[in-house]
Amino acid sequence: MPGRLLSLLLAALALPSLAAAPAGAAAGGACAPTEVTVVVDFAELGGGSRTVCVEGGGPASQLFHDAGFPTEDSPAPGMNGFVCRVAGKPANGPCTRGDAYWSLWWSPPGDEPEWSYASLGVTSLDLDPGSFLAFVWHEGDGDVTPPGETAPAESAPTxxxxxxxxxxxxxxxxxxxxxxxxxxxxxxxxxxxxxxxxxxxx
Known part of the structure; x- marks a missing residue:
């Protein structure tokens, strides 16, 4: 009897950890088909790569905002609509020159992303539910690259x-x-x- 009582107690203690799983993340850390997978890879800026599930679709600018990654346009003349900072990074230094900038990527709905470099800006790029969206910081020489393996998905912040x-x-x-x-x-x-x-x- 004491052994059975101990087993029931351990099972009850395990229940809160199961209920704590993010509501916006499906099993295995993937986003649901009704959500857009939003990825931000901070690369050399520090902070690693983060993945957030956002319900529905819409303009990339709104999806980044809803995921908790507000964007700031460059104040430089002639650079209107060009994103300079994502979630406040880079806090200082260049963000719109040829070798230091945020590269924008997207993928149509599917089980795995098939990344394409975006030919539209964040205000013009519109995504359907189930799509993938990413900002990747690029710095230094070499070609821009799409995000690597995405981190476990999080639910979108309020x-x-x-x-x-x-x-x-x-x-x-x-x-x-x-x-x-x-x-x-x-x-x-x-x-x-x-x-x-x-x-x-x-």
């Missing part, structure tokens, strides 16, 4: 989570400003101003 991630990216940009150096400069200038006053009084 709209609030996407907005929170965008806010964190803006906060990180503020953190890059050398506030400590500026404060130190103010202290030094203040001390320099006090010395002549004291000398004048002596």
């Amino acid at each position: 709209a609030a989570e996407v907005e929170a991630a965008a806010d964190n990216g803006r906060d990180d940009d503020d953190d890059g400003f050398p506030w400590l150096l500026l404060a130190g400069g103010v202290v030094v200038l203040g001390a320099a101003a006090v010395v002549p006053i004291r000398r004048a009084r002596s």
Whole structure:
């Protein structure tokens, strides 16, 4: 009897881990036929490759946003619509020159992706449910390459989570400003101003 009781207890403890599987991921980590598999490979930028399942289809720009990878266009003249940053990366440095940029890939619905380099931008590329979509960071010499083996799929984040991630990216940009150096400069200038006053009084 004690042995049977122990077995039932262990089985009950295992149930929460089974229920914790992402709702948007099918068995084996693949996305469902009603979803688009969205992949972002950060490559040299760090962060590895991430795969997210997004319900339905639509413009690539919206699918990336819904997957938690908001995009930012390049501010450079003549580069309107050219994506410069994905999920805030690269945080600094070039993002639209010939040897450092985000390459856009897509594949029609199927069991496995058959990647093609996109000839359309993220706002014009429209995908059906079951399709595959990817951004891959390319840096340095050599040809651009499609994403490699995709990571286990995750369910798409909520709209609030996407907005929170965008806010964190803006906060990180503020953190890059050398506030400590500026404060130190103010202290030094203040001390320099006090010395002549004291000398004048002596």
